[in-house]
Amino acid sequence: MKKITLSFDNGPDPEVTPAVLDVLAQKGVKASFFVVGDKLRDPERLALAQRAHAEGHWIGNHTFNHLVPLGRSQHEGVTALEIGRTQDLIGGLAHEMKFFRPFGGGGNLNADLLDRNARDYLQKEGFTCVLWNVVPRDWEQPAQWVETAMQMCRTIDHPLIVLHDITTGAMAYLDEFIDRAERDGMTFVQDFPAACLPMVRGKVMFDMSPFIADHGSRAYARPEIRKDRL
Numbered sequence: 001m002k003k004i005t006l007s008f009d010n011g012p013d014p015e016v017t018p019a020v021l022d023v024l025a026q027k028g029v030k031a032s033f034f035v036v037g038d039k040l041r042d043p044e045r046l047a048l049a050q051r052a053h054a055e056g057h058w059i060g061n062h063t064f065n066h067l068v069p070l071g072r073s074q075h076e077g078v079t080a081l082e083i084g085r086t087q088d089l090i091g092g093l094a095h096e097m098k099f100f101r102p103f104g105g106g107g108n109l110n111a112d113l114l115d116r117n118a119r120d121y122l123q124k125e126g127f128t129c130v131l132w133n134v135v136p137r138d139w140e141q142p143a144q145w146v147e148t149a150m151q152m153c154r155t156i157d158h159p160l161i162v163l164h165d166i167t168t169g170a171m172a173y174l175d176e177f178i179d180r181a182e183r184d185g186m187t188f189v190q191d192f193p194a195a196c197l198p199m200v201r202g203k204v205m206f207d208m209s210p211f212i213a214d215h216g217s218r219a220y221a222r223p224e225i226r227k228d229r230l
């Protein structure tokens with residue numbers, strides 16, 4: 001049995017998340033939602049996170065502002081704001097493993113994801129860091145991502161796919177993707193593949209250095225990331 005795991009980042013969104021939850025309920029699939037802290041300050045969006053949690057989905061932390069990958073930010077105190085404040089807003093909806101997914105600036109698994117402060121903070125606070133292995137770039141190709149995702153999933157042992165419950169139109173094809181993946185012999189599970197969890201409950205599981213910026217030794221005149229990138 002080949003496993004596949006779904007995750008939805010950057011929501012909740014009143015125009016998209018309810019339909020995503022409806023599809024997941026109809027298909028009997030449990031997933032994870034990595035929410036943006038700033039959005040939870042809106043009661044309507046918070047209610048959607050509550051609904052997802054009540055329906056058995058896991059809620060994870062996906063930073064507060066979601067504007068600059070933590071590895072690119074050098075502002076004092078940014079870690080506590082981006083991770084800690086979001087965790088406070090998630091409150092009782094948090095999974096007991098305290099899932100945190102860094103903002104990837106376009107889905108890139110590189111040293112922009114974290115800096116040492118962020119790693120130390122996640123470790124001290126007992127977080128589980130959840131990365132990914134399939135990014136079909138649904139925001140760039142809202143009508144074609146299903147085919148891309150299918151091709152990518154076929155090459156990976158246990159795909160952990162990143163989708164986005166935001167207003168791109170891409171989630172109109174979620175049910176089609178689930179059907180195709182199941183027809184292809186994949187079974188949807190909620191657990192994450194171990195290869196995507198470099199830190200579990202604050203314990204480092206494998207070398208995290210590829211994901212951690214080294215502010216001390218590299219030139220730091222890089223442009224800020226564009227706001228519209230995911």
Ligand SMILES: [Zn+2]
Nearest residue numbers: 009010103230
């Ligand atoms: Zn994101």
